[in-house]
Amino acid sequence: MTDVLRIALTHFTTAIRERVTLFWFLVFPVFLLVLLALIFGNIGDEGEIHFEIGLINRDAPGGAVDFAAIVEETFERLAELGEDDTEPLFTLHRPDAEDDLDTFVEDELSALRRGRRAAVLVIPSGFGATVLDAIVSGDAPSSELSVYMTDSNVASQMASEIVAQILAEVDREILVRGGRYDPAIAIASEEIWLGGTGDETPYIDFVLPGIILMGFFVNGLFGVPGAILFNRDRKVLRRYWVTPLSVPRYLAGFSIGHLALCALQFALLYVLGRYALGAGVSFATLPAALLLVLSAATFLAFGFLIASLARTANAGMAVANILNMPMMFLSGLFFPIAGLPLVLRLIVYANPVSYLAQGLRSTLGVEASVFSLPLIVGVPLGWIVLSTVIASTRLKWDVER
């Protein structure tokens, strides 16, 4: 085997065998992919989200229609196990027959404040009469159903939104039965998804390219300087330079090995995303493949840049750690980047990851890109050139003798 290929194989093999590297560039992206898909992919889905709700009915039963009971029953249904034993939307906490209602409400509110409940519903006494009144007269009801929540808590916000929606449905039912509302003449609404496939983009299709890119990014940012600097400091490279092996050939082999590692990351994440998590995006197009290669190459060059800026391996890892977060998160990979202050937006514009992420997603048909094609290709290429120039002048291939 030629020297270049042997070096590529060496780089690949050592990365796989080193447990630390293996964790950060394989295990961690996989973990993140699965976690994000499980969490964000399921917001709004049946059986995946769950809230603890307190429900107190202070209304005395009686009257022609027990509206309070209707409300309670609606929530009870939503607290039952779904088909296939999927977890219900709510777990209800209701007072027993002998509980003092005032105390129970206080306890529930206490629990709400401590984050043990997402919301607490209190149906006031006289509720049924009020509702009946409202239906008959067509005016606004004179009493309200209290929904206690915590505004600073996203889960509580969401729970209260869902409760509001459910009650709106109950409203409609009551009005329909009371003859005040005719669903047949209701206005229909449509959801239209702009950009992408024209349909709602599944979350997994949105996040899979991002995680793949993140995997390449971590590999380049940490793996490349790590390998080079540790080998230089341990004088492994010195043994190579007394042989006919030249630095360019070493770099060629190293780069091929790096690309092979990226290919492994891609394969693993893609198979997982496609067959276990149901992703539909296809990377089998030329533009997508080219963007993947461009991304891997950009981060490889970036890794060399970092290696050339640090004097020791530990310094290199420190630099990589500091750059890691801003570059990864200020890029639109995971979070929307609208509405950032100027300083941070400048980082976004300078960051090659921003362009690669947009480019990849738009090539895959997931979203329309806000950056033009020349920028998508040009900015990463610019970074490759800059990194290569700086690294080739600054990178020392042997420690001081």
Added chain:
Amino acid sequence: MTDDVLLRVFDLVKHYGDVHAVDGISFDVPAASVFTLLGPNGAGKTTTLEILEGIREPDSGEIGIFGVRVHRITRPIKQRIGVLLQDGGFEPYLKVREILHLFASFFEHPLHVNDVLQRVALADKAGAFVRTLSGGQLQRLALGAALINDPELVFLDEPTTGLDPQARRNMWSIVTDLRERGKTIILTTHYMEEAEALSDSVCIMDHGTIIAEGTPRELTHAFGEETMVEFRIRELAEQGLAELADCGKEYRVDGGAVTVETEDLPATMESLFAWSRRQDVPLDSLIVRQPNLEDVFLSLTGRRLRE
């Protein structure tokens, strides 16, 4: 260049500012021999070797090697030499066999990896990870990497420093074996015994220059027909020690060790016994020996080879 000289160095110079690491040295290395650069740390041996290995550039001077004269070692030349560095690492997560395959790929005509493993006695460790090797095994692996291209000329920079006596002897027998096979070896060391045991010719270096050269025998015989008498004593006053001057040609004291040079052994022995009775000081661990390279270096520089 004559046929039996494989390497010739012409006036090699390497300065680092005020430090004259290599200050204009020249020597010849005959083919199929072991040539040793002997000297204390900082003498310039490793710098010289690194220039000859092609990883350091000389300020001036030329190198005649494999029939051509060059200013620096080129890649084609590197195909034909083998280098054992003074210190260097290997990828810890590779196996012994994989390391040798890697180095083999750098050369146009490498040997079979299994043959090299046999030659450096690492065949049973072929599948072991580098991290699990002992110091001696690592050094043999490095030697294997240096020999993978079946080089005509082999550089060994301090090959046994830090090794235990058994490992050292193993290395010596590998070196002698290489010479039997017709290889030319350039060795640096600060161990006198090593230089004496292995070398066909020795250059003694100090402060960047060559202060003596020749075979080990030639160098020690420059002393003439002298014999050295060594013994150990406990504390003794200056005046008592000064009387040793009358016992032989010269004497020196180093801590508790006394060395007396003499051209007339019987007379010296008599005066020493008399001196011992007079001073009431026993002569512990008394030995009589031939002069060695350490004595040569000491007489030339007034310092020891090893601090």
Added chain:
Amino acid sequence: MAILFTFLFPLVFILVFGFLMGDIGDVSRATMGLFASSDLDREALDAAIAAAGTMQIVSFSDRTEIEEAVTAREVDFALIWDGARIDFLYDAARVQENAAYAQVASGIVTDFNLRRQGAEPPIRIDRIDVGETSSASWFSLVLPGILAFSVLSAGLNAVSGHLTAMKERNVLDRLVVTPMRPVLLLIAIALLRLAIVFISTLITLFVGILLFGLRYDVDWLRYTVCVLCGAFGMMGFGTIIALLVRRPSSASNIAHAGSMLMLFLAGVYFPIEFMPAFLRGLSEAMPLTHMANALRYAMGVIDMSEVEFWAINASLVGLALLLFPVLARYVVRPLRR
């Protein structure tokens, strides 16, 4: 280097996340585009929109214009009314936010339909916020989580990192042969690290308050208790890791990896309620989850029973005290090869 990290890392964290996370899930600051080509039922529509919340409404006079505004993200989503149907336009790529907008949308439709037929919803809801802080955003809950994380990693790293590195480089062995007892040595190291992490949390906190206008009601006693107990407790965990691994250098890697995993699972970034059931259980079992909650309580963001607060901190300290003598023996023990 490590010190630089302790200070720099959480700062960068909150700088990046403060701006990014500020608006997730916060529909009240959303912008909706509106294009009504018909004046039919306008009152009902406007009333329904007004009732939906404090969104900003931007009007358009052209379908193409409004579509472009959505894809260019000038508006978050849009409503088009042509007299017969309501269309809602979404940017397909805004996967994480669209769920919230869709909820608002369906609320508008329901409300609109009711009003259109002159039907008042007979059930009215009164949303009452019982939260502790008045201007709380999700980020004000996140920040204590980040502080808890920096306490956790400082504590972990003091042992599985700093101490293990010293062990590997045999620095510990040299220190141990001095007349100082190992326990005192440990206490000295621990106190130094404690001081550093405490100061770093304060810096991070103040930066957060300054930059993002967060408001906290910090009970300094409880805050200090949280930081100290958390750091100590985590040194205990670090000891467990150091004892279990073969090579000291692996300890810091495992600690680092574990803390990153914990960061995602402990409800710092997203609420635990959003996780599938099996992950929720895992999350409850993690020390970071409870450390973060204790700190949130100390900073006045959530409520917690006193018993729970002190129980959390006591168990952290208890663990540390239990393991301290073990740690002392580890320091003295010869390096296993």
